[in-house]
Structure formats: structure tokens, C-alpha cells
Amino acid sequence: MPGEKFSVTPYEVKGQIDYDRLRVLFGTQDLTDELRQELARLAGAPLPPLLSRGVYYSHRDLSQILSAIAGKKPFFLYSGRGPSGPMHTAHLAPFELCRWFQERFGASMYVQITDDEKFWLRPQYTREATQQWGLENLLDILAVGFDPKRTRVFFDTRSIATMYSLAVDVAKRIPYSTVKAVFGFPTSTNIGLVFYTALQSVPCFYPSWRTGQPIPCLIPCGIDQDPHFRVTRDVAEPLGYPKPSLIHSQILPGLLGGKMSSSGQEKDNALYLNDRPEEATRKLRNAFTGGRATVEEQRRLGATPEICSVWALWRSKFARDEEEFQQVTADCRSGAMLCGECKAKLTERVLPFLSEHAARREAVRPIAESLILEAAPGSTGPSGGPPIPAP
Amino acid sequence: MPGEKFSVTPYEVKGQIDYDRLRVLFGTQDLTDELRQELARLAGAPLPPLLSRGVYYSHRDLSQILSAIAGKKPFFLYSGRGPSGPMHTAHLAPFELCRWFQERFGASMYVQITDDEKFWLRPQYTREATQQWGLENLLDILAVGFDPKRTRVFFDTRSIATMYSLAVDVAKRIPYSTVKAVFGFPTSTNIGLVFYTALQSVPCFYPSWRTGQPIPCLIPCGIDQDPHFRVTRDVAEPLGYPKPSLIHSQILPGLLGGKMSSSGQEKDNALYLNDRPEEATRKLRNAFTGGRATVEEQRRLGATPEICSVWALWRSKFARDEEEFQQVTADCRSGAMLCGECKAKLTERVLPFLSEHAARREAVRPIAESLILEAAPGSTGPSGGPPIPAP
Numbered sequence: 048m049p050g051e052k053f054s055v056t057p058y059e060v061k062g063q064i065d066y067d068r069l070r071v072l073f074g075t076q077d078l079t080d081e082l083r084q085e086l087a088r089l090a091g092a093p094l095p096p097l098l099s100r101g102v103y104y105s106h107r108d109l110s111q112i113l114s115a116i117a118g119k120k121p122f123f124l125y126s127g128r129g130p131s132g133p134m135h136t137a138h139l140a141p142f143e144l145c146r147w148f149q150e151r152f153g154a155s156m157y158v159q160i161t162d163d164e165k166f167w168l169r170p171q172y173t174r175e176a177t178q179q180w181g182l183e184n185l186l187d188i189l190a191v192g193f194d195p196k197r198t199r200v201f202f203d204t205r206s207i208a209t210m211y212s213l214a215v216d217v218a219k220r221i222p223y224s225t226v227k228a229v230f231g232f233p234t235s236t237n238i239g240l241v242f243y244t245a246l247q248s249v250p251c252f253y254p255s256w257r258t259g260q261p262i263p264c265l266i267p268c269g270i271d272q273d274p275h276f277r278v279t280r281d282v283a284e285p286l287g288y289p290k291p292s293l294i295h296s297q298i299l300p301g302l303l304g305g306k307m308s309s310s311g312q313e314k315d316n317a318l319y320l321n322d323r324p325e326e327a328t329r330k331l332r333n334a335f336t337g338g339r340a341t342v343e344e345q346r347r348l349g350a351t352p353e354i355c356s357v358w359a360l361w362r363s364k365f366a367r368d369e370e371e372f373q374q375v376t377a378d379c380r381s382g383a384m385l386c387g388e389c390k391a392k393l394t395e396r397v398l399p400f401l402s403e404h405a406a407r408r409e410a411v412r413p414i415a416e417s418l419i420l421e422a423a424p425g426s427t428g429p430s431g432g433p434p435i436p437a438p
Numbered sequence: 439m440p441g442e443k444f445s446v447t448p449y450e451v452k453g454q455i456d457y458d459r460l461r462v463l464f465g466t467q468d469l470t471d472e473l474r475q476e477l478a479r480l481a482g483a484p485l486p487p488l489l490s491r492g493v494y495y496s497h498r499d500l501s502q503i504l505s506a507i508a509g510k511k512p513f514f515l516y517s518g519r520g521p522s523g524p525m526h527t528a529h530l531a532p533f534e535l536c537r538w539f540q541e542r543f544g545a546s547m548y549v550q551i552t553d554d555e556k557f558w559l560r561p562q563y564t565r566e567a568t569q570q571w572g573l574e575n576l577l578d579i580l581a582v583g584f585d586p587k588r589t590r591v592f593f594d595t596r597s598i599a600t601m602y603s604l605a606v607d608v609a610k611r612i613p614y615s616t617v618k619a620v621f622g623f624p625t626s627t628n629i630g631l632v633f634y635t636a637l638q639s640v641p642c643f644y645p646s647w648r649t650g651q652p653i654p655c656l657i658p659c660g661i662d663q664d665p666h667f668r669v670t671r672d673v674a675e676p677l678g679y680p681k682p683s684l685i686h687s688q689i690l691p692g693l694l695g696g697k698m699s700s701s702g703q704e705k706d707n708a709l710y711l712n713d714r715p716e717e718a719t720r721k722l723r724n725a726f727t728g729g730r731a732t733v734e735e736q737r738r739l740g741a742t743p744e745i746c747s748v749w750a751l752w753r754s755k756f757a758r759d760e761e762e763f764q765q766v767t768a769d770c771r772s773g774a775m776l777c778g779e780c781k782a783k784l785t786e787r788v789l790p791f792l793s794e795h796a797a798r799r800e801a802v803r804p805i806a807e808s809l810i811l812e813a814a815p816g817s818t819g820p821s822g823g824p825p826i827p828a829p
Contacts, residue, residue, distance in 0.1 A: 163602075163606050166606060166610065167606070167609065167610050174603065174606060174607060204602060204603055204606065207598050207599055207602040208598055208599035208812075211554075211595060211598040211602075212565065212595055215554050215557060215558070215565060215595065215630060216565060218558065218628055218629050218630030218633070219557065219558050219628050219630055220628070221628060221629045222625065222626045222627065222628055222629070223614070223623070223625050223626070223627050223628070223629055223632055224625040224626060226629055227625065232614070234613065234614050234615040234618065235613045235614070235615060236613065236614050237609055237610050237611070237612060237613055237614070238609050238612050238613070238614055238617055238632050238633050238635070238636060239606060239609030239610055239633070239636065241614055241629050241632050241633065242609070242629050242630070242632065242633035244629070245629060245630065421599075
């Protein structure tokens with residue numbers, strides 16, 4: 048709620064977030080209706096729900112990407128995943144948005160699997176586990192439906208030969224004091240995590256570095272990840288690369304209220320992509336809603352969709368079209384549809400999605416390895432690296 | 439001089455060093471006559487000048503290596519070079535000592551070329567230049583005469599795929615506060631240099647990691663480099679590897695007095711391996727000595743070898759045998775040999791050394807690249823890496 052205390056860093060989200068205030072605090076721009084309309088016009092198609100319904104609500108330099116599209120110049124997409132466990136539906140959101148941009152504009156897509164970062168982040172994680180989860184998570188990401196010809200993967204511990212020279216350039220430009228200030232790290236933070244932001248900048252510059260041409264990057268991410276890329280944007284120009292553009296989403300609420308968790312500690316707080324049908328059904332049945340204390344009261348006063356985790360799922364992903372979304376919202380607000388009925392309807396959408404996702408996941412398994420960038424011996428410079436998709 | 443102020447870190451040496459006090463400050467052990475005799479006995483040969491004449495004067499856990507030798511167990515050698523310019527004769531000292539250990543005991547040798555570290559260290563260095571100097575310096579190092587079958591090279595920016603997984607393990611164990619305390623870095627230090635000590639630990643653990651067996655490491659290095667390996671030694675046991683053993687040398691004096699410099703700013707302070715004969719001759723003629731103000735005084739009172747840069751060269755490298763070294767020292771101290779004569783005699787040793795070194799350097803050029811560890815794609819684990827020499 049406005050006025051309440053909250054804090055947001057890439058490593059921790061606390062309190063009830065006031066998104067407009069956060070946008071001002073972070074110094075990002077409003078994703079206005081005007082910008083949305085311009086994007087829809089350039090796409091020649093309606094915007095996807097994540098954009099049209101305000102889940103993505105903030106940006107940095109989106110106009111750079113709109114100009115590239117309008118001028119038929121190349122740009123590329125980048126999103127990543129820190130692998131420490133199974134992914135849930137909210138994790139797919141930036142990738143789904145990337146896929147839409149790739150489909151509409153033919154852009155290249157770079158996925159980063161940050162298994163080193165996750166390993167450094169928590170004492171209990173092992174390198175073997177983060178690498179194994181990295182492969183599992185990559186299948187979930189690719190199942191979103193990217194064009195393999197235009198998609199490549201930086202898998203940090205496996206792609207390091209491709210990434211390191213550029214990371215070395217970036218690291219030289221970032222003083223420890225910046226990392227300390229931006230991420231709020233205590234001095235007990237390990238030196239891997241201190242270094243890590245250099246590696247997170249690599250995909251943002253890689254196509255420009257490889258081709259010697261300035262190719263802008265668009266990064267859809269949760270607003271909590273913005274600090275990483277603030278550092279990237281600061282070093283971009285001194286290194287001779289375009290600053291990456293960002294579009295930021297609100298943090299999708301968990302089924303129990305707060306942010307969805309992927310730590311495995313709060314399995315009931317999120318809809319995991321590998322949940323069995325009965326688990327998913329049970330979680331949705333128990334999900335936190337904006338409903339009233341009694342049926343009578345809800346019929347009379349209606350419910351509050353804005354605080355409801357079930358409505359958030361309709362909004363971000365499961366409403367088939369705008370008409371259905373408006374209907375669900377209106378029926379919720381009016382009291383025409385009770386929470387039980389709403390949950391049952393959503394479950395009918397979620398279960399087929401999960402089984403279709405599982406099938407797509409198996410379908411991409413044979414090609415996943417081939418998309419991971421792994422440099423051949425001796426190829427350390429821009430000209431000698433592995434193939435990259437045409438921008 | 440004892441009592442005077444001095445400070446020694448891997449990145450800066452200031453003041454007149456009191457080596458015994460420095461050993462106590464750093465907490466290292468005295469390289470006693472007893473240890474020297476034991477090593478000579480195990481080698482079945484006299485010690486090389488660097489050991490017999492006290493240039494190497496301190497150690498950590500040398501007994502671990504003596505035990506391995508006595509028990510016919512494997513151990514290996516490791517030394518490195520930060521490439522930012524041409525090498526001088528003092529830079530060769532640890533490598534010459536490594537070669538002696540390899541010859542006498544058949545140990546494997548790992549050379550590390552830290553082109554990333556050097557690039558991070560000074561704003562004016564470029565990545566291209568440090569990489570190019572790395573190749574040049576590698577030829578000088580290999581010209582010392584290592585057995586190619588038992589020698590491999592970590593060239594940081596090129597070997598990173600081989601090194602990174604182990605560096606990631608190490609980095610997790612090192613908090614920023616340790617790096618700050620050990621190296622005295624200000625907060626403006628870039629995050630590359632903060633991370634770097636993790637990479638410097640990799641060769642120390644690599645054979646144990648690859649083979650799954652505890653194989654101890656011996657590192658000859660200047661005492662100023664000890665802090666790097668103090669960090670390495672602290673993380674060794676938690677990671678399940680033997681602590682590396684060290685033997686430390688005094689810092690060889692430059693021709694103008696202080697420490698030899700490789701920055702290229704003080705070319706006359708060191709005898710560079712690529713100096714032309716007339717340059718080397720001129721530098722030696724102008725070198726700082728322990729001589730007296732006048733010939734008469736020197737004939738009468740003698741000179742002081744301990745402060746003389748020319749004597750330091752006889753001592754560390756150029757005296758043909760113990761007899762000649764004792765003779766040179768006695769003739770200096772007694773006043774029987776004047777500085778000009780001493781310098782002329784030394785020049786007759788230095789010039790052939792430089793031309794023979796240049797020839798050996800060309801002889802190793804064809805094999806140098808083949809010794810650099812560069813992982814094949816997909817080989818990130820201990821079992822999938824490149825070949826290493828048998829310990």
C-alpha cells in the first residue's frame with residue numbers, strides 16, 4: 048500500500064510494493080498507453096496480455112527498440128534464469144514476452160542460465176545441482192516456443208570461454224563500490240557474487256561485440272532485476288556499446304499472497320511447471336483470493352480482483368482473450384462469480400496448459416544442447432567465436 | 439635496514455625491506471640449513487644457487503613436499519607471470535627453481551599467464567596487449583628448459599573453460615572482506631581484480647581436482663606474492679585439497695637500487711631478456727654497486743657486496759659455481775677487485791646468456807601453443823578436461 052515500507056533488490060523483495068513509487072525510486076519511465084499503441088501498430092497485431100493488461104508497466108529506453116523496428120534495423124532479446132529448482136508459471140512471463148517479440152519482429156533471442164550466480168548466492172547450493180537445474184530449466188524456457196535458428200543460450204559455467212573476454216572488459220569498468228551500493232552487499236559477500244554482475248552484462252553486449260555493429264538489446268525482466276542492468280547501462284557507452292533497453296514487470300503475486308518463491312520452501316505458493324494435476328488443483332483450490340468472508344457478503348458486495356492471486360493468473364496468462372478477461376474481472380467485482388467457481392474454471396485452463404507444456408518440453412529436449420554457446424579452443428576474440436543467429 | 443618502515447603487498451613494495459622481520463610479520467617459516475641439507479640429500483645433488491645462497495629464504499609447509507619426495511609420492515610445481523611487458527632476469531628466478539625441481543624429481547609443472555589480472559590492474563593496459571605479452575613471456579618462461587611432456591600452461595583468458603568450474607568453487611569460499619584485508623584494496627578497485635584471487639588458486643588445486651587424489655603443490659615465489667597464497671591455503675582444506683607449499687625469495691634488487699621493475703618506465707633498472715648486447719653492457723656499466731667513493735679507498739677498505747646490484751646477479755644466477763661465487767665475494771670485500779673490473783667480468787657472462795636464451799626461446803616457439811590448456815566444448819568437469827601430465 049502507498050506509504051508502507053518496502054525494499055526491492057535483485058536478491059530480496061520485502062514489504063508491500065508501491066509500484067509507481069518504486070518506478071520513481073528506480074528512475075525508470077512509465078510504459079504509457081501511447082508507447083503501447085505504437086508497439087501494437089508496429090507489430091500489426093494486438094499486444095500480448097502481459098503488455099496490454101499492465102503487468103509490464105515500466106521501461107528504460109524502449110524508444111530505442113521502437114526506432115530500430117520502425118527503421119527495420121536489428122535488435123535482440125535477452126532474458127535469464129538463475130537455476131536452483133523447478134520453475135513456476137511466473138518465471139515464464141519474460142520468456143513469453145520475448146517469444147512474442149521474436150515472432151512479430153524476427154529478433155534474435157539470448158537466454159542466460161546463471162548457474163554460477165545461484166551457486167554463489169546460497170551456502171547450501173551445490174555446483175552440480177545448479178548445473179543440473181540449469182538444464183532442466185532450459186527445457187522449460189525453450190518450451191515457450193523460440194525459433195531455434197534465432198535463439199542461443201549462455202550457460203555460464205559451460206559458455207564461459209565465449210563470455211570471458213567480454214566479461215573481463217566489463218569487470219574493469221565496475222568498481223567494487225558500485226556493486227556494494229547497487230546490490231547492498233555486506234562485506235561478507237563472496238567474491239564470485241561480487242564479480243557476477245560483469246557476466247550478467249555479457250549477453251547485453253555480445254552481438255555488438257561480435258559484429259562490430261551497435262545492436263540494441265531489449266530485456267524484459269521483473270522490476271527487482273533492474274539494478275543489475277543499471278550497472279550494465281552505466282558501462283555500455285564507455286565500452287562503445289548501446290545501453291540495453293528494459294521493460295519491467297510487476298512481481299507476480301504468489302498463491303499464498305507474497306512473491307512467488309522458487310526456493311522449494313514454499314511449494315504451495317506457486318504453480319510449478321512440473322506440478323502433477325492433483326497438486327495444481329489443490330493449490331488453486333487453496334489459493335489466496337480477494338473474496339469476502341461469506342457467500343452472502345460476496346454476492347452482495349463483490350470481490351477485489353487486484354489483490355487476488357487467482358485473478359493475477361487470469362490476467363497474466365490464462366484468460367483466452369480480452370473479452371474473457373473483462374468478463375472474469377467484471378463477474379468477480381460484481382459478485383456474480385464466487386471464488387470457488389472462478390478457481391474451478393481456472394483449473395480447467397491450467398491443467399491442459401501444464402500437460403501441453405510438458406509435451407513441448409520433451410519436444411525441445413533433442414535440440415536444447417545444440418543451442419548452448421560453447422567456444423571452440425582458440426576462439427577467444429569476436430571473430431573466432433561460435434555461430435550466432437543473424438540479428 | 440631493521441627499524442625502517444617498509445610495506446609489502448602483491449601489488450606494491452615500499453621502503454627498505456627487513457626480510458627477517460617480514461617473515462615474522464607474514465608468519466612464514468625460516469628455510470633452515472637443515473631443510474636445505476635434507477633437500478640436497480633427496481636430490482642427490484648440490485642445491486641450485488637460488489637455494490644454496492639464501493635468495494630463497496622462507497617457506498610454508500616445505501616438509502609436505504620433502505615427505506612426498508621421500509615417500510616417492512607425486513607433487514607438482516606452479517609459478518606464474520602477469521604479462522605487461524618484457525621479462526627481466528629476476529622474473530626467471532622462480533621458473534629456474536621449478537625447472538631444477540622438475541629435473542631432479544620428475545614433477546609436473548604448471549605455468550599461469552595472468553593476462554586478465556594485469557589488464558585489470560592498470561587503467562592503461564589493453565586486453566590485446568596483455569594477451570600479446572602473455573605469449574611473448576611464455577616463450578621466455580619455456581626457454582628455461584621445462585620438459586614439455588610434464589608441463590602445461592594456464593593462459594587465463596584462453597584457458598578459462600578449463601579453470602572456471604574450480605574458480606567458481608574457490609570464489610564461493612572467499613568473502614570480499616578477506617580480499618580487502620589481505621590485499622589492502624580500496625573500494626574503487628574493480629570487481630575483476632577482486633575476483634582474481636580465485637583464479638590464482640586454480641592451478642594449486644587443479645591436479646587434485648582432476649585426479650581425485652590429494653597432490654601437493656610447491657610454489658616458488660617472491661615473498662611479496664605470499665598474500666595471494668595465504669588466501670588459497672585458507673580455502674584449501676574446506677574444499678578438500680592439500681594446502682600448497684611455498685618457498686619465498688627475497689626481492690632481487692634492481693640495477694639502480696630498488697626492486698626491479700617491469701613497467702617499462704625504468705628500463706635501466708633491470709636486465710631485460712630482450713636487451714641488445716650494447717644495452718645490457720651499458721646498463722651493467724652504470725649499475726649501482728657497494729663500491730667506495732674513490733679507487734684508493736676501495737683498495738684499502740673493500741666494497742660491500744650485500745647492497746650491490748652486480749653482486750646480486752653473480753649470486754642469483756651468473757657465478758658458474760660455488761668456488762667462483764666465493765672468490766667474487768671475497769675479492770669484492772677485500773678490495774682486490776674494483777667495481778669496473780667486476781662489471782666487465784659479469785658482462786662476459788651476461789651477453790652469452792642473453793643470446794643463448796634468445797636461441798632457446800626460438801626453439802620452444804613451435805611447441806608453446808600446444809602446452810596451453812584449452813578445454814574442448816562440453817568438458818567442464820574433472821573427468822572431461824584436457825590431458826594433464828602424469829604427476
